[in-house]
Amino acid sequence: MKGFLDSLADLKSQGHTLVGCFPLYPPLELLHSFGLTPVVLWGLRQDITRLTRSDRHLQPYACGVARCLSEFVLSQGGEFLDAIFMYNACDTLRNLPEILQSGLEQDGSSLPLFRLHIPAVPINPPSASNYLEDQIWELTKELKKFTGRSFSGPAFQNSTVLYNQQRRLIGELEHLAATGRLGFADCADIVLSAGRMSVSDHIALMERTIRDAANRTPGEPAARIMLSGILPPPAALLDVMEQAGLMVVANDLAAMRRSYGYLPAASSDPGAYYEDLYSNHHPCTTILPSADRRLEHIMKTARENTVQGFIFVGEKFCEYEHFEIPIITQMLAAEGVRTLEMEIGIDDTLNLDAHRTRIEAFAEMLRQETGRSRRDKDAV
Amino acid sequence: MPSDHIQGGFRKNTSGKRLSTMIMNDYLDLHRRASEGAFVVWIAIIVPAELFSGFENVVYGVPESHAALCAGKGAGPVLCEKAEGFGYSTDLCSYARIDIGTAFDGGKDSPTFGLPRPDLIISNNNNCSLLVKWFDVYHRAWGVPHLVLDIPFCYENQKDRDFRYIMDQFGTLISTIEEMSGQRFDRDKARESVRLSSEAMKEWKRFLGFAAHRPSGITAFDSFVQMAPILTSRGTQRLVDHYRLLADETEEQVKNGIFPVPDEKYRLLWDNIAPWHQLRKMSGRLAGLGANITSASYTYCIGALEGEYDPYEFDGNDPLAWLARLQNFSVCPHGLNLRRKAMKEVIERNAIDGVVFASNRSCKVYSLMQMDQMRYIREELGIPCVMIDVDHADVRKYSEEAAFTRLEALLEMIDA
Numbered sequence: 001m002k003g004f005l006d007s008l009a010d011l012k013s014q015g016h017t018l019v020g021c022f023p024l025y026p027p028l029e030l031l032h033s034f035g036l037t038p039v040v041l042w043g044l045r046q047d048i049t050r051l052t053r054s055d056r057h058l059q060p061y062a063c064g065v066a067r068c069l070s071e072f073v074l075s076q077g078g079e080f081l082d083a084i085f086m087y088n089a090c091d092t093l094r095n096l097p098e099i100l101q102s103g104l105e106q107d108g109s110s111l112p113l114f115r116l117h118i119p120a121v122p123i124n125p126p127s128a129s130n131y132l133e134d135q136i137w138e139l140t141k142e143l144k145k146f147t148g149r150s151f152s153g154p155a156f157q158n159s160t161v162l163y164n165q166q167r168r169l170i171g172e173l174e175h176l177a178a179t180g181r182l183g184f185a186d187c188a189d190i191v192l193s194a195g196r197m198s199v200s201d202h203i204a205l206m207e208r209t210i211r212d213a214a215n216r217t218p219g220e221p222a223a224r225i226m227l228s229g230i231l232p233p234p235a236a237l238l239d240v241m242e243q244a245g246l247m248v249v250a251n252d253l254a255a256m257r258r259s260y261g262y263l264p265a266a267s268s269d270p271g272a273y274y275e276d277l278y279s280n281h282h283p284c285t286t287i288l289p290s291a292d293r294r295l296e297h298i299m300k301t302a303r304e305n306t307v308q309g310f311i312f313v314g315e316k317f318c319e320y321e322h323f324e325i326p327i328i329t330q331m332l333a334a335e336g337v338r339t340l341e342m343e344i345g346i347d348d349t350l351n352l353d354a355h356r357t358r359i360e361a362f363a364e365m366l367r368q369e370t371g372r373s374r375r376d377k378d379a380v
Numbered sequence: 381m382p383s384d385h386i387q388g389g390f391r392k393n394t395s396g397k398r399l400s401t402m403i404m405n406d407y408l409d410l411h412r413r414a415s416e417g418a419f420v421v422w423i424a425i426i427v428p429a430e431l432f433s434g435f436e437n438v439v440y441g442v443p444e445s446h447a448a449l450c451a452g453k454g455a456g457p458v459l460c461e462k463a464e465g466f467g468y469s470t471d472l473c474s475y476a477r478i479d480i481g482t483a484f485d486g487g488k489d490s491p492t493f494g495l496p497r498p499d500l501i502i503s504n505n506n507n508c509s510l511l512v513k514w515f516d517v518y519h520r521a522w523g524v525p526h527l528v529l530d531i532p533f534c535y536e537n538q539k540d541r542d543f544r545y546i547m548d549q550f551g552t553l554i555s556t557i558e559e560m561s562g563q564r565f566d567r568d569k570a571r572e573s574v575r576l577s578s579e580a581m582k583e584w585k586r587f588l589g590f591a592a593h594r595p596s597g598i599t600a601f602d603s604f605v606q607m608a609p610i611l612t613s614r615g616t617q618r619l620v621d622h623y624r625l626l627a628d629e630t631e632e633q634v635k636n637g638i639f640p641v642p643d644e645k646y647r648l649l650w651d652n653i654a655p656w657h658q659l660r661k662m663s664g665r666l667a668g669l670g671a672n673i674t675s676a677s678y679t680y681c682i683g684a685l686e687g688e689y690d691p692y693e694f695d696g697n698d699p700l701a702w703l704a705r706l707q708n709f710s711v712c713p714h715g716l717n718l719r720r721k722a723m724k725e726v727i728e729r730n731a732i733d734g735v736v737f738a739s740n741r742s743c744k745v746y747s748l749m750q751m752d753q754m755r756y757i758r759e760e761l762g763i764p765c766v767m768i769d770v771d772h773a774d775v776r777k778y779s780e781e782a783a784f785t786r787l788e789a790l791l792e793m794i795d796a
Contacts, residue, residue, distance in 0.1 A: 057751050061471075061741040091509050091712075091745035094533050098716035102752045120505045120512065120530040127548030128530070134541055288505070288512055288528060295520070317744075319472055323513035326467035327520050343469075 001189050004047040004072075007196040008080045011037060016198065017147075019114075020081040022069055022096070023089045023286065024259055025278075027116065029163050030136070030270050031085065032199060033156040034143045038085070040195030041069040043231050043255055045346070048072055057099050063317040064346040065230065066092045073111075074103045083112040083146065088120070089286045090320055114142055120288040123279040132278070133271035140270065153268035160266040160273060162199050167260040169206040170194070174257065176210065177248060178305070180219020184227075184248040185238040191256050192232070221247030223366035226302055228252035228328075229313035230321060233344060233355075240356045241311075244363035250305040252298055253313075258284040285320040294324070295331060302337055309338045309366050311359075316345035338366060393633075395626040399606060402622060403449070406612035407492040413439045414496030419561035422498040422515070426507050426710055427529060428703040430577050430615035431554065434570035435563045441495035443483075444511075445611035447475035450482065451656035451773035452605075453491045460774050462489075474742040474774035476514040483518060498524050500560055502553065506531035506713035508745055527556055531707050534686045535715035538708060546704040571699040573615030578694035578702070581683030583623035584610070585691050590630045591674040591730045595644035597634040600676035601663040604654035607679055645670035646791050647731055649723070651677045651753070652738035652746050653772040658780070665784065671791060675730050677723060681711045687718035689725050712745045719749060720756050727763060733794045735763055736787065738770040741777065764793035 002010070011018060016037040021028070024042055031038040045068050054071035073084065077100075088094050097113055104110050116135055119128040140151045170191050177187035190209055194202045222245025232238065232253055241248070251257045261282030267273040281287045283294035302310065310332050314321055329339045340362040342355055414420045421440045423429060432438040450459055456474065462481030464470055470477075487494025501524055503515040512528055519526035529549050532542045554565045587606070590597030606626060613619040633639070640663075648666075650673045655662060666673060683691040686708045694702045711719060726732065735757050737750045754765045766786045771777035 058748060059739050059741070059751070062744065062748055088505075088509075088533060092748055094509070095716075095745065095748045098535065099749060099752055102716060102755075106755075115535070117532040120509070121528050121549070125548075125552070127545060127552075131541065131545045285513065288530075291513075291516055314469075317471055319469075319510040319744075320513055322469040322472055323476075323510070323517060325469075327517070329467060 001193055004044055004196050005076070005080075007193070008039060011039070011196075011198065012080060017082045018080060019083045019085050020069075020073060020077065020111075021085045023065075023087070023093055024254055025118075025281065025284075025287070026085050026087060027136070027139070027270070027274055028199070029156060029159040029273070030139065031143070032159040032162070033152065034147045034149055036083075036143070036147065037198055039081075041072060042195055043192050044068040044072055045231075046234075051346070053103065057103050060346075061317050062092050063315050064344075065315060065318075066096060067346060070096065070100060070103075073100050074107075077111060078104070078107075078109045081111055083114065085114040085116075087116040087118050090318070092317075112146060114139060114146075118278055118287075122289045123275050129275050132275055136270050136274055151270075156270055156273075157266055157268040160264070162203070164263050164266060166194065166199055166203055166206075167263050169203060169210065170256070170260040172210050173206055174251065176213045178250060180221065180247055181216040182209070182213040183238075183242060184232075185235045185242070188232040188238065188253075188256065189235070191260070219247060221245060221249070223247070223308045223363060223370060224249040224306055225309040225311055225366075226250040226252060226298075226305065226307045227311050227313060228298070230254045230315040230318055231313070231344075232256065233313045233342070234348075234352065236352050237313075237355055237359065240352075240359050241363070244360050245367065246309070246311075246359070246363050250301050250307060252301065254284055254286070258282045285324055295328060298328060299331060299335065302332065302335065307337055308370065309340065309362060311340045311362070312342065314341065314343040316343050316348075338362070338369070393629055395606075395622065395629050398622060398625065399609065402609055402618065403612060406609065410439050410441055410612075411493070411496055413437070419500070419557065419563065420496050420498045421557070422495065422501045422518070424503045424507060424511050424515070425611055426707060426713075427502045427504055428550070428707070429611075430573040430699065430703060431550070431565075431570055432557075433573035433615050434554075434565045434567060435557060435561065437563060438557060438561060439496075441498070442611045443479040443495065443514075444475050445608065446482070446490070446492060446495055447478040447773055448654070448656050449492065449608070450478050450490055451475075451775075452659065454657070455489050455491060456657055456773045457776055458489050460776070471741075473508075473510065473514070474771055474777075476510075478773055479514070480517060484521070497522070500524065500557065501526045502529065503527075504529035504531050504707070506533055506708060507710045508712060508743070525556075525560070527553060529553065529707075531713065533715070534708050534713050534718060536718070537686055538705065543701075543704055546707055547700060550700050550704060567699065571696075574694050574699035574702050575696065576617055576620050577615045578683075578691070580610070580614075580619040580623050581691040582693070583620060583627050584683055585689075586627040587623060587630055588675070588680055590627075590634055593634055593639075594647075594731065595639040595641060596647060596672050596674035596730070597630050597639060598674065599640045599663055600650050600673040600679065601654075601659050602640070603676060603679040604656075604659060607682065610682060641667045641670065641672040643670050644672045646672070646794055647733045648673045648790075649675045649677070649727060649730070649732045649735045650738060651723070651735060651750065652740045652770065653678055653743055655738065655770050655778065656773050657775040658770075658778065661780065662783075666787065669788065669791060671787070673736065675726050675732065677711050677719070677726075680726055681714075681722065682709055684709060684722070686714050687721040689722055689729070712743075716749050716752055719753055723753070723757065724761060727757070727761060732763060734790045735765045736790065737765060737767040739767050740770050740772050742771045742774065764790055766790035766793075
């Protein structure tokens, strides 16, 4: 798989107009319907190896996601991007638009910026749904001005169909990984590449991968685990998990299942479409109205997939995620599911050995418990 | 100088003594009324507490304010450690850790015995969006309903659309309390409470205005301490009386030539939440260097519209409209341009020589614009600046010597 920068270079050479988006759940379909190619500025740690520009604007206790995306926009955004889109999520990210603009201005450049405030309350009351709808229509006006194209209901509907196809295929891909036909590291790599490819190219890539993997023999794990966090752990750690016999049978990762888990009905009306998408979004810590559904959803997923262990891969300094972990751990423990809590900081890709030891110990514990459980059953 | 006046420190004059009594009584009253059956609400600091005066028997507690009080009284580390023991990360906001440590250990080690258990929790997301997650902890642990006020962040002045959206949500807030408490909302009572808040804010700004005097009539540390009743007595006559007394006393002292740092050489501005565990130490040590932090963005924003300094006065009409328009009366909901505008005004009004940017890892929303803000103040306004590392409530994450090395460097820059 090509890296982020090479992928963007390919898109630019093919004539795409690129809109760099953050955080993870932007209105991709709307941007696409205007002939734009949204790329999601997320999970750039493998590609952004130095933070010299970002460090002039952000303190080191900003999360790695924010620091890497800032570095990219400030150092290479002008080369690759035609505009930026952001919506409200955490405190760190909502501060970024003006910081990025200020940084670009210092270098004598600028990028058009589009913003959206997604209601942080249930969207079903008219005040919130009207507010969201108003903003979506205002965004369409800004996009019309930017692209010179008018909004088209049929074009938007086509985009919603395309993105739903992508969501369905990602579901299939994750299912193949959950049954051992595809390594989870490969699966994660392909899912995350959605943020740096055109949607049709990404669909084609997934169709090929699914065809190749579908006939493989299912694997038999030593232990079934669920992964949670903002991003999947580095590939090296996923390899450690695999070698230790841990199979990722479900995930609650923001960059994977949470991004693609809900399929809204295709529609030519963006107001109605995004009301549906954000109201019924796969539960995520950053989509506040979904918070009450999240815990039960995790428990249900764990039960349905007979999960034995839950590995939380915390993004260092992401308060949203860390606030929920103590209660999730308690609830899972009550159902006999063990939890391993890890934290990945900006420098941790260079030194993964401590994590390796903990994963191996966790796997050993799950194996022993599985063996004990089997012996108990045999004795009965 | 009166014997009860500590150089660079706090005024143990009438308003200083009255403050201690007032805060103690506010917490005692909160516990008493809760035990007698009042409907208890926990709120984030800029939830419009004046609305509760529109009900017969609704009381409110402010976890952030309680956490600041604990930190100021030296209970921060022990309460943080309790939360960490319950599994909460040390990287979470220290207010949150103090509050969770208190709430899940029955109020032990808190100078106020914590807050009475709430019937309803109300947060908002413009001042601090992670506060919603913090309040969710109680919502889940205790099954208490949690109402979120969704207040859009201000990259520019509040838009009409945002104003209407906020007004709609105030309607939901009122009907929720009516349904849960069985009490009816009285708009006239709320109007009176709003009138009093507006009056109190005028007196507050009169008090802060003495920072323009040379030498300054106040320190920002005075304002940090004196802001507490805004969070416990909002919308009351006693708050108006208190701030009037505070401003009158300060005026009298200035007339009589009594100043907190009489040999003031450096007039500084503080940007961030107060370092609650360091108020006395920091103010005293700075005074010894002839430096006075006279102004603070944390306290000059109170009562003003976004990007402004002067108080936003109530016109006597719709109290909800005034509250909705003033839903950004803290620095944190403001974008970079609005923060620059307000700080520039205060630098000019108060003849500031240098700015201290307190980089606070417990408050990302306040801190993660400071490097660009600092560049603007230094390069565009020509004012020397320094950044020091602070945690507002967890003293374990603060190094006095490292901070003062930089503060002394700032004074040297001003001299240069």
